[in-house]
Amino acid sequence: MTVAVVGPGAIGTTIAAALYEGGASPMLCGRTPRDQLELRDGDDMVVVPGPVLVDPDAVDRTVDLAFLSVKATQTERARGWLEALCAPSTVVCVLQNGVEQEKSLGHLPHGRAVPAVVWFPAQTLPDGVVQLRGDARLTLPDEPAANVVVRALAGSRCAVDVSADFVSEAWRKLLQNAAAGLMALTHRRSGMFHRTDIDRLTTDYLRECLPVARAEGAALNEADALAIVDKFRGFPPDMGTSILADREAGRPLEWDVRNGVVQRLGRLHGIPTPISDVLVPLLAAASDGPG
Ligand SMILES: NC(=O)c1ccc[n+]([C@@H]2O[C@H](COP(=O)([O-])OP(=O)(O)OC[C@H]3O[C@@H](n4cnc5c(N)ncnc54)[C@H](OP(=O)(O)O)[C@@H]3O)[C@@H](O)[C@H]2O)c1
Numbered sequence: 001m002t003v004a005v006v007g008p009g010a011i012g013t014t015i016a017a018a019l020y021e022g023g024a025s026p027m028l029c030g031r032t033p034r035d036q037l038e039l040r041d042g043d044d045m046v047v048v049p050g051p052v053l054v055d056p057d058a059v060d061r062t063v064d065l066a067f068l069s070v071k072a073t074q075t076e077r078a079r080g081w082l083e084a085l086c087a088p089s090t091v092v093c094v095l096q097n098g099v100e101q102e103k104s105l106g107h108l109p110h111g112r113a114v115p116a117v118v119w120f121p122a123q124t125l126p127d128g129v130v131q132l133r134g135d136a137r138l139t140l141p142d143e144p145a146a147n148v149v150v151r152a153l154a155g156s157r158c159a160v161d162v163s164a165d166f167v168s169e170a171w172r173k174l175l176q177n178a179a180a181g182l183m184a185l186t187h188r189r190s191g192m193f194h195r196t197d198i199d200r201l202t203t204d205y206l207r208e209c210l211p212v213a214r215a216e217g218a219a220l221n222e223a224d225a226l227a228i229v230d231k232f233r234g235f236p237p238d239m240g241t242s243i244l245a246d247r248e249a250g251r252p253l254e255w256d257v258r259n260g261v262v263q264r265l266g267r268l269h270g271i272p273t274p275i276s277d278v279l280v281p282l283l284a285a286a287s288d289g290p291g
Pocket residue numbers: 006007008009010011012029030031032069070071072074077078079081095096097118119120121122123124241242254
């Protein structure tokens with residue numbers, strides 16, 4: 001199977017390393033040229049040989065499977081890679097947060113897209129090494145395109161589940177991402193969830209998200225929301241989140257796919273979202289300015 005990773009950042013490097021250990025030589029398609037990718041997982045270091053290609057016009061072959069792991073804010077600019085890499089039979093596995101991966105990707109001239117829930121945290125360290133902070137795991141919908149991903153990562157350090165109720169799993173992760181948006185506003189890591197006021201705000205916010213999730217078909221309840229708050233309290237206090245890393249680096253934030261979506265879909269279903277109505281403009285302004 002021929003495979004490409006478009007967006008060899010924290011998540012892309014983890015997947016590239018898993019593929020490489022399994023015997024594949026993934027084509028690495030990025031924005032910044034590099035000779036190799038490095039993943040640290042506990043005491044293991046996996047070096048994936050490059051180069052990281054940076055010109056989609058130089059691609060001379062299509063692939064069976066492409067992982068798209070750019071930020072949602074970068075998808076438009078990465079489109080040239082997908083146009084170059086996709087044949088009609090190509091599967092594009094979208095490794096992005098949110099519940100609208102296929103919609104955001106829009107029309108693919110060739111190939112079919114399959115969304116994935118990315119459950120693991122990974123972080124690029126200042127020296128460019130990616131550190132995996134948890135067990136690598138993806139969940140995909142139970143559909144034929146997912147089998148290609150299952151085969152590509154079989155036996156690797158990245159587990160792949162397929163779910164007959166992908167909508168619920170995607171919303172479970174979205175609720176986690178929505179809560180993590182608070183960290184981008186406070187510039188604080190997971191330790192902040194030990195504050196009782198933040199605990200209460202997070203709980204109220206997730207209670208607001210739940211009816212929207214259910215209106216979209218997710219089978220989630222109050223206990224699922226409370227489990228997410230507990231999970232944040234259980235994280236190491238220095239555990240960050242990719243939206244906080246983007247905020248600290250002054251990069252655009254994925255505020256719309258992680259938080260704005262709850263407000264947008266709430267409006268569509270006639271569900272009030274008073275907490276989102278405060279959080280979303282703050283996140284949008286923090287991301288996009290002006291000022
Ligand atoms: N990191 C996590 O723990 C985590 C966990 C779950 C889900 N996610 C989700 O996974 C997705 C990827 O996140 P990430 O943390 O891996 O992001 P990231 O580390 O910023 O990686 C994005 C990569 O895409 C590259 N890129 C940007 N524009 C490109 C273009 N036009 N063509 C090709 N490559 C391009 C970037 O290149 P440069 O090196 O030049 O910036 C970078 O290598 C996001 O939706 C995120 O929310 C992340």
